[in-house]
Amino acid sequence: MAxxxxxxxxxxxxxxxxxxxxxxxxxxxIIGKFLFSQAPELTENSKISLLxxxxxxxxxxxxxxxxxxxxxxxxxxxxxxxxGTFDFNQPNFYLNFxxxxxxxxxxxxxxxxxxxxxxxxxxxxxxxxxxLNLQQRNQLLAFFEENYLPENRDxxxxxxxxxxxxxxxxxxxEQFGDDVxxxxxxxxxxxxxxxxVRQFMDVNTxxxxxxxxxxxxxxxxxxxxxxxxxxxxxxxxxLRNTTLDGVPLVKxxxxxxxxxxxxxxxxxxxxxxxxxxxxxxxxxxxxxxxxKHKARSRWLDFSxxxxxxxxxxxxxxxxxxxxxxxTPYNYNILWAFPINIIVAFALVVQDKVPQxxxxxxxxxxxxxxxxxxxxxxxxxIFSPVLIPLLLTLAIRYLYMIKYSKL
Numbered sequence: 308m309a310x311x312x313x314x315x316x317x318x319x320x321x322x323x324x325x326x327x328x329x330x331x332x333x334x335x336x337i338i339g340k341f342l343f344s345q346a347p348e349l350t351e352n353s354k355i356s357l358l359x360x361x362x363x364x365x366x367x368x369x370x371x372x373x374x375x376x377x378x379x380x381x382x383x384x385x386x387x388x389x390x391g392t393f394d395f396n397q398p399n400f401y402l403n404f405x406x407x408x409x410x411x412x413x414x415x416x417x418x419x420x421x422x423x424x425x426x427x428x429x430x431x432x433x434x435x436x437x438x439l440n441l442q443q444r445n446q447l448l449a450f451f452e453e454n455y456l457p458e459n460r461d462x463x464x465x466x467x468x469x470x471x472x473x474x475x476x477x478x479x480x481e482q483f484g485d486d487v488x489x490x491x492x493x494x495x496x497x498x499x500x501x502x503x504v505r506q507f508m509d510v511n512t513x514x515x516x517x518x519x520x521x522x523x524x525x526x527x528x529x530x531x532x533x534x535x536x537x538x539x540x541x542x543x544x545x546l547r548n549t550t551l552d553g554v555p556l557v558k559x560x561x562x563x564x565x566x567x568x569x570x571x572x573x574x575x576x577x578x579x580x581x582x583x584x585x586x587x588x589x590x591x592x593x594x595x596x597x598x599k600h601k602a603r604s605r606w607l608d609f610s611x612x613x614x615x616x617x618x619x620x621x622x623x624x625x626x627x628x629x630x631x632x633x634t635p636y637n638y639n640i641l642w643a644f645p646i647n648i649i650v651a652f653a654l655v656v657q658d659k660v661p662q663x664x665x666x667x668x669x670x671x672x673x674x675x676x677x678x679x680x681x682x683x684x685x686x687x688i689f690s691p692v693l694i695p696l697l698l699t700l701a702i703r704y705l706y707m708i709k710y711s712k713l
Contacts, residue, residue: 349444371472374421386415407465411471431566467526472537488549491548494532498529660707
């Protein structure tokens, strides 16, 4: 009995001591997290600047890049806060991109590591040192560090309204309020989003054709002054025309990497315009021989209707089922009509064109006419590369209507 009492007392003492150690450990963990989560206090020698990087050759880098740099030689700090970080290996990356549910992150990297990529790709990098007092610099650094916490660093990406460059204006406005003024006198005119994108990409490329095809009518409105800065080059120019407390925000500028601007080299035989002209000529020749022989090339009609119907279905899903702000109200579906898929299968199984199909084709010709009208009155601006493709469809639709009467 005495043995059991002694054992219980020893066990109780050990348990009390373990609880005290656990409480002490928990206390130090909380204090440690609090201390190390705080941004360091910058010194008078510190600088905060905006980095603008030249456009690259890949589609994701075709418009350039923007990031913030924080330097303090006294503290040994030289880091870049980069809101343009994404990971191709994220689960369902391409599906989420299609749905408009892309997640980008704020990353923090050593400046030399950040610069290495642009040195490797021979893209220029320019720096604009901001005229901020010590309190404002510490305020911005605290904001970056707060944003860099794991629970805060991810954000919903939008290529036109919320990207690594447009976020620059949002941050300055959020941190300094009405003290920061964005002047627009440097803009010759206000451009639409589509016009801004086309300034950096040749219209007669497959990339730009795909963008024009996916963009709906919302991108044909004029962007506001701040909305222009979704493009890094415009963000750099805007900072030159921005004041804080009535003083120019940019203290001085310098070029860190001095390389020539990358230029797009297009090869016409590989361009969409070349292939659509070729398709129009091919369709015209086939239609001529069909007319001479009073026949119908079912494989050609099926291909044109199926491909345009499939494209229209995809564009319709981008309109109604995705979260993109730039793809709704896309009137490309008037010529790439989703129902074309059904009609394609109805025509491939029989040589004769039913009367209901003839009426349907008249309707599609009217829709193509509406596309041209919307283009003229600038409700939506379409890719000029479409013209030979629309003519191709018109040629074949008219022949099928005529063939239905034979």
